[in-house]
Amino acid sequence: MPEQPEVAVIEWNEQQQMIQKMVRDFVEKEVVPHLDDIEYNGVPPYDILRKMIRTFGMDVLATQQFNKQIAREKSGEVTGKAPNPEAAAEQAAMRMIPIIELCRHAQGLVTAMGVSMGLAGGAIMSKGSLAQKERWALPLLTLEKVGAWAISEPNAGSDAFGQMKTLARRDGQGGYLINGSKTWITNGPYADTIILICKLDEDGVAPAQRKIVSFILDAGMPGLTQSKPFKKMGIGSSPTGELFLSDVHAGPERLLGESEDGYGRAGAKGTFMQERAGVAAMALGMVERAQELSVQYARDRVQFGRAIGDNQLIQLKLAKMEVARMNLQNMVFRYIELVAAGKQMTLAEASAMKLYAAQTAMDVTTEAVQIHGGYGYMRESRVEQLMRDAKILQIYAGTDEMQVVAIARDLLAR
Incomplete structure (x- = not known):
């Protein structure tokens, strides 16, 4: 039989859009009212994250997957059956959507949750002994405990x-x-x-x-x-x-x-690769929100008798934001396609994605503050928070400078 052509991901499907709306509604109801407390007043974020995990059954799913893996290992089966491409793509999308939606308002929640469940819990599940997995992993994977x-x-x-x-x-x-x-x-x-x-x-x-x-x-x-x-x-x-x-x-x-x-060293470097792959989704959420706020402000803010959105310099900023949003979205969709195909990014690709996403988030959020002017410098606007949050993307999981080195070395070594 002829090989079936691969279907490119160009938008979220109907089920994914439904999940996206549910997560967005949760964030608006359960996160946004508490933003000042968790961002500025020192309130730990874990109760909010645990509520989200319970609301969407993430704890139940993690427990089921954990039990299946432990059962396989006890029976002597080293690896489970790889999911089919459609299932793999769906799993990747379900990981990306909450990241994007949380980062529209509080990127730190993704970082806190990802390190605990993904890095700490994931390290034990991938490299730990059976006894270590049974002793330490599951409470991390459900955020019952913080890692x-x-x-x-x-x-x-x-x-x-x-x-x-x-x-x-x-x-x-x-x-x-x-x-x-x-x-x-x-x-x-x-x-x-x-x-x-x-x-x-x-x-x-x-x-x-x-x-x-x-x-x-x-x-x-x-x-x-x-x-x-x-x-x-x-x-x-x-x-x-x-x-x-x-x-x-x-x-x-x-x-x-x-x-x-x-x-x-190899295990730690593999963790860095895992972190870099998620930065595009984080940047996408921040860019989407910065663009939304900027477009609305450009419509509403009147100076010299007309909305500032009528000025070409403001229009140029908004247009560049849309280019950035589209590029980041395409990066996220490409990542999902690679997962579905059972492929991994090269080091150069992962580092290039991280480098572009980080710089783009910083550029867009900086321009959002500029569009808002003096109001943009106030906490009330929320664009100033997006700008400050974006900066860390250029530092953690490898600085911009180290991404350049990684990209060049990987290309030159081929």
């Missing part, structure tokens, strides 16, 4: 591995003593479970050659201190803090994968 993924350090930003100072040393009894500090840790102040990435301190091994190892730590362990939340430029709804470790004892059962080779 953190800790790699960044005060002197180790883009050079996360090269400048890493946090060390784990074998205690001679099968366990480890961990010393050091981590900073800029999403969910750090409230995390119940922490995936800690550090170096193994071995006699005779130069710092640059030290092995990267990871541990599963619990809040309250002796020697582990979690700071209060930082005050940040943006994404206030995503609590960020520091971790301090002084002779924290971790038994061998806490070594991720129960092996010193279980989750090293």
Whole structure:
């Protein structure tokens, strides 16, 4: 039989539009009225996120998938049957839609939820032993407990591995003593479970050659201190803090994968790739909202006897916003198509998508503030929050500068 042509995704289907509306209605009802509390007044976001998870049955779905995977592993089946292309595309779309809708108002909620469920829970599910999955994973996947993924350090930003100072040393009894500090840790102040990435301190091994190892730590362990939340430029709804470790004892059962080779540099880099793929959806939500607010303001604001939207300079800004929105939407749809085809982006593609999405979100939200003028500088306008939130997209999950390096190196290595 001739091969069936692939159907390109050019818009959300009817079911996806229904889910999109349901999520948007939830955000308007349950998130927007509490924006000032979670963004500026230090109220943790987790109760709102848990309500969303229960409302849409995400906890039930996560539990079902968890139970199926555990059952497969206990029966000796290493991997499950890959979903068919249609199911894979639907799953990808269902991941993207809540990200887009939340980022229209509070990007920090996506960051807080994604790190806990996706990075921390996902690391255990992908690299943890069966015992570790059963002990730690499910409460993270349902957000019953809050998770953190800790790699960044005060002197180790883009050079996360090269400048890493946090060390784990074998205690001679099968366990480890961990010393050091981590900073800029999403969910750090409230995390119940922490995936800690550090170096193994071995006699005779130069710092640059030290092995990267990871541990599963619990809040309250002796020697582990979690700071209060930082005050940040943006994404206030995503609590960020520091971790301090002084002779924290971790038994061998806490070594991720129960092996010193279980989750090293490759695992951490894979997590960076996962983060980058979601940035286009985050940027799309922010750009959509900035454009909506700008169009409405351009219609309503009258200066010199006419709406400012009648001025060509304002029209140019709005037109560029539409170009940006379309490009980001197409990136999201292309990602869904790749998932459906069982393909992965190259490093250059993932980094290029992240680079463009981050810069575009910053450009559009900056222009939204400009269109709003003095009002745009006020919190009440909400475009100033979008602008401040957008900036972090150019920094976390790899700075713009590091994306350029990653793109060029991948292209040159082919």
